[in-house]
Amino acid sequence: MYFSPQSAIRSNLERRARIIAHVRDFFSAGGFLEIETPLRIPAPAPEAHIDAQESGDWFLQTSPELCMKRLLASGYEKIFQICRCFRKGERGSRHLPEMTLLEWYAAGFNYRDLMRQCEELICFLAGKMGIGSLLVYQGQTVDLTPPWDRLTVNEAFQRYGRMSARQALERDCFDEIMGLDIEPQLGLERPLLLYDYPAACGALARLKPADRSLAERFELYIAGMELCNAFTELTDPSEQRIRFESENRLRRSNGKSAYPIAEPFLxxxxxxxxxxxNALGLDRLVMLFTDAALIDEVVAFVPESL
Structure with missing residues (x-):
């Protein structure tokens, strides 16, 4: 079932437009430059569980990450982008194969700085949209007052999982346990920042200097919904190449094609x-702020209507 772009969702689309306008205000006030990078690229970042949509001999971007980091390397210190991204085969109540991402980068920041900035951004938008400090989503009331709760991935597996994070990785069921057992429990009363992922789950993230088994990565959850994926950037080209090659080996072992290595990025x-x-799903944010149960209710068109 899908929703048509008619009067049933017009109010959601109007709120969506306001949210996007306020996002731009937030980052412009913070000294960020809005930029645009190509949607069609020769090489996406290889990730075992994310499939890029082919476009001729090239690909539609799964994220603007590689090009935006090249701008960082060129001296652009604070940049953001609102853009379309494409992920093959992703379709569900909270997933679309063509989605809208808000992505931003800041030189001199680490993942803990971005945690605080996430709090500031969501609270700013909630205030502008008349939501205030209490968000009601599908009958669940979430107190947005910062500071938000923080929980490590290892703690989350101990609290909600069937096994430890290490065991889940060894048995290749990490994502399954996260999706079925852990994520629905997160951010139900207050937003929750889930952080310090296993190193194997941080393909482009810096490893913690004091514990290289963990990556400096976090995700934000509100009312059981994942909103963003953020990390301190890996800046070592040799280590990044090794990780890209490792992800491509995993893709091949899963019967998928390997992706070209993005040499200009390295x-x-x-x-x-x-x-x-940080990459934040704008469609999901609009879902939260409009109390929409399905992602179909916050976009003008879904694939099935075309």
Missing amino acids: QALNSIPPAAG
């Missing part, structure tokens, strides 16, 4: 400053 890593970046 070369740019030699010049990138310490930085952090």
Whole structure:
């Protein structure tokens, strides 16, 4: 079932437009430059569980990450982008194969700085949209007052999972346990920042200097819904190449095609400053702020209507 772009969702689309306008206000006031990068690229970042949509001999971007980091390396210190991204085969109540991402990067930031900035952004938008500090989503009331709750991935598996995070990785069921057992429990009364992922789950993230088994990565959950994926950036081109090659081996072992290595991106890593970046799903944010049960209710068209 899908919703048509008629009067049934017009109010949601109007609120969506206001949210996007306020997002731009937030980042412009913070000294961020809005930029645009190509949608069609020769090489996406290889990730075992994300499939890029082919476009001739190239690909539609799964994220603007690689090009935006090249801008960081060129001296752009604070940048953001609102853009369309494409992920093959992703369709569900909270997933679309063509989605809208808000992505931003800041030189000199780390993942903890981005945690605080996430709080500021969501609270700013909630105030502008008349929601205030209490968000009601599908009957669940969430107190947005910062500081938000924080929980490590290892703690989340201990609290909600059937096994430890290490065991889940060894048995190749990490994502399954996250999706079925853990995520529905997160951010139900207050937003929750889930952080310090296993190193194997941080393909482009810096590893913690004090514990290289963990990546400096976090995700934000509100009312059981994942909103963003953020991390302190890996800036070592040699290590990044090794990770890309590892992800491509995993893709091949799963019967998928390997992706070309993005050589210009790896070369740019030699010049990138310490930085952090965040990708936030705007469609899901609009779902929360409009109390929409389905992602179909916050976009003008879905694939089935075309």
